[in-house]
Amino acid sequence: MxxxxxxxxxxVSALTFIACANGKLSYANYAVYRVDITTKQQLEVLxxxxxxxxxxxxxxxxxxxxxSVEVVVPPRQFLDMELLFHKHAIQHTLLTxxxxxxxxxxxPARKMAEGFGWDDYHTLEEIYAWIDDMVSxxxxxxxxxxxxxxxxxxxxxxxxxxxxxxxKGIFIDANIHAREWITSASITWILNELLTSEDDRVRHIAExxxxxxxPVANPDGFAYTHTTERLWRKTRTPHNLLCYGTDxxxxxxxxxxxxxxxxxPCSDTYAGPEPESEVEVSNLTTFIRSIAPNxxxxxxxxSRGQYVLLPFGYNNAPRAYNxxxxxxxxxxxxxxxxxxxxxxxxxxxxxDVLYVASGISVDWAFAVAGIxxxxxxxxxxxxxxxxxxxxxxxxxxxxxxxxxxxxxxxxAKILGYM
Ligand SMILES: [Zn+2]
Numbered sequence: 001m002x003x004x005x006x007x008x009x010x011x012v013s014a015l016t017f018i019a020c021a022n023g024k025l026s027y028a029n030y031a032v033y034r035v036d037i038t039t040k041q042q043l044e045v046l047x048x049x050x051x052x053x054x055x056x057x058x059x060x061x062x063x064x065x066x067x068s069v070e071v072v073v074p075p076r077q078f079l080d081m082e083l084l085f086h087k088h089a090i091q092h093t094l095l096t097x098x099x100x101x102x103x104x105x106x107x108p109a110r111k112m113a114e115g116f117g118w119d120d121y122h123t124l125e126e127i128y129a130w131i132d133d134m135v136s137x138x139x140x141x142x143x144x145x146x147x148x149x150x151x152x153x154x155x156x157x158x159x160x161x162x163x164x165x166x167x168k169g170i171f172i173d174a175n176i177h178a179r180e181w182i183t184s185a186s187i188t189w190i191l192n193e194l195l196t197s198e199d200d201r202v203r204h205i206a207e208x209x210x211x212x213x214x215p216v217a218n219p220d221g222f223a224y225t226h227t228t229e230r231l232w233r234k235t236r237t238p239h240n241l242l243c244y245g246t247d248x249x250x251x252x253x254x255x256x257x258x259x260x261x262x263x264x265p266c267s268d269t270y271a272g273p274e275p276e277s278e279v280e281v282s283n284l285t286t287f288i289r290s291i292a293p294n295x296x297x298x299x300x301x302x303s304r305g306q307y308v309l310l311p312f313g314y315n316n317a318p319r320a321y322n323x324x325x326x327x328x329x330x331x332x333x334x335x336x337x338x339x340x341x342x343x344x345x346x347x348x349x350x351x352d353v354l355y356v357a358s359g360i361s362v363d364w365a366f367a368v369a370g371i372x373x374x375x376x377x378x379x380x381x382x383x384x385x386x387x388x389x390x391x392x393x394x395x396x397x398x399x400x401x402x403x404x405x406x407x408x409x410x411x412a413k414i415l416g417y418m
Contacts, residue, residue: 025229027099029075032059034383036068036091045088051264053242056081057231059386061269063260063355070386072099072231095383103230106388118189118394121181123226124154124219127188131159131215138195147214148283151237154219156283161194163207168418169295170409171288171371173214173361176248176280176300178221178232182379182389182397183301187215189398190405201406209409209418212291218248218280231387235278239265246272249300250357251281252364259315260357271359284361288369296418297408298365298374301401304386305354306345307378308334308404311366313350314358320349322372329373329411336407337400343380345404350376373408373417377401 037043046062046069055077060069073081085092096102108120116122116130135142141163146155174183191213194206216222220236234245243265250261253275257263261271276282288298310326312318320326330347337345346353350360366374380389380397389397412418 024227027072027103027230029097030099031073031075031078031081031097032095032099032386033071033073033081034068034093034095035071035085037062037065038091040065042088042090045084045090047262049084051262051267053266058268059231061260061262061267061355061357063357067355070095102385102388105385105390108391118185118391118398120391121185121394124216124223127184127215128155128157130188131157134191134195135159142195147287148279150218150220150280151235151278152220152223154223156214156217156219156280158287159191159211159213159215161191161206161211161213167208167210169210169212169291169297171212171291171295171298171365172301173217173284173299174301175215175222176217176361177302178218178225178234179230179387180301180303180379181225181387182303182394184215184222185391185394186379186398186401187213187301189395190402191215193402202402205406205409210294212287212295214284214287217284220280221245221248233268234270235280237278239270239273242266243270246270246278248278248281249302249361250359251276251278252285252359252361252368254359254364254368255312255314255317256359258358259351260313260355261359269357275359285364285369288365288371292369292371295369295371296373297412298362298369298371299405300361300365300376301379302376303379303389304381305378306343306380306382307354307376308345308347309350309354309362309376309378310347311349311363311374313354313356313360313363315351315356317349317351320366323349325415325417326373326375328415329408330375332411333404333407336403340400340403341396343400345377354378373412375408377404 050058055074057072062069135144143160147158148156174187224232234247247269250271256275257271262269308330311320334345334347362374362376365371
């Protein structure tokens with residue numbers, strides 16, 4: 001029985017794969033539900049469902065009870081899902097019955113201008129070409145380095161901005177989760193500001209710190225979200241016929257697989273067969289180790305939900321040794337971000353305010369690389385569009401993030417870190 005069920009699921013998944021093999025998966029008539037987890041039994045049912053190649057896409061990992069997750073359901077599986085909700089008395093809300101309609105609002109109807117800009121999202125090739133352009137325009141302060149290649153042999157690039165020797169360093173990665181397009185869009189906008197802004201506060205942080213920015217930390221997954229499946233999250237390493245990808249932000253070698261991660265290869269939070277199994281993660285850690293002694297602030301940019309998160313995320317983790325300072329700096333960022341467009345960002349440890357998650361970069365950077373100030377940003381929004389944030393919000397969201405950078409550096413300086 002279980003085997004027959006699995007074979008059916010495998011077939012459905014294979015058909016889904018074939019359906020999108022010729023091009024981009026359409027989400028026409030796909031539903032999105034918000035599902036409340038209130039009992040351990042419901043949690044187990046949802047975790048099991050999440051781990052199978054069955055066509056459902058969980059936009060959040062069901063990490064524990066008393067949390068809600070969003071699930072994308074293909075039209076042919078509405079009935080199955082409703083039956084499951086009923087059987088296990090799972091409270092749920094239908095957020096949309098046509099996800100494609102939300103996707104249609106993500107990009108502008110027509111291109112506003114030629115060349116690179118922030119009124120639309122860009123492909124990896126466009127981002128890399130823009131970086132090369134900027135490096136040739138600002139060659140005295142800006143350089144780009146390839147820190148390794150991905151599983152599918154794409155370059156992983158880090159941008160270095162340095163106005164003078166002796167600066168302390170700031171490390172930033174974005175788009176390690178493939179579908180979080182707003183993160184690379186925001187960070188490229190900020191890089192442009194660091195180079196061109198005439199605002200004194202921006203000039204101060206640009207010129208007095210060395211910036212190391214990985215704008216797309218998961219190039220294979222990111223490329224796949226553009227060509228094939230917009231909501232893809234992981235890397236593209238194959239594990240078996242049906243299951244691809246490891247969650248790179250569960251693959252870091254610190255408290256690996258200690259809560260909020262999956263051991264099943266089809267899961268969207270699969271921690272990988274071992275810590276640092278993903279070449280993308282080992283490229284990042286090798287690079288971060290090489291600069292870490294001089295880096296005081298490490299930022300990992302994600303979406304969505306509007307959070308400023310500090311270590312730690314794993315099960316039953318202790319408080320960081322400088323928890324009070326981390327909170328104070330995070331709160332200052334949140335307060336200053338709110339002043340701009342009244343968007344609240346919640347501050348706290350990953351485990352306290354979001355959910356338990358282990359093998360994550362923010363914890364690794366803090367505990368292993370020894371970077372004293374380490375944060376994850378979860379950018380906009382809080383539910384309306386989720387990962388599919390309309391491009392018209394790129395600039396305002398990036399402005400908020402730049403405000404956070406200015407605030408954090410200022411507060412860190414007051415506390416003697418930078
Ligand atoms: Zn993420």
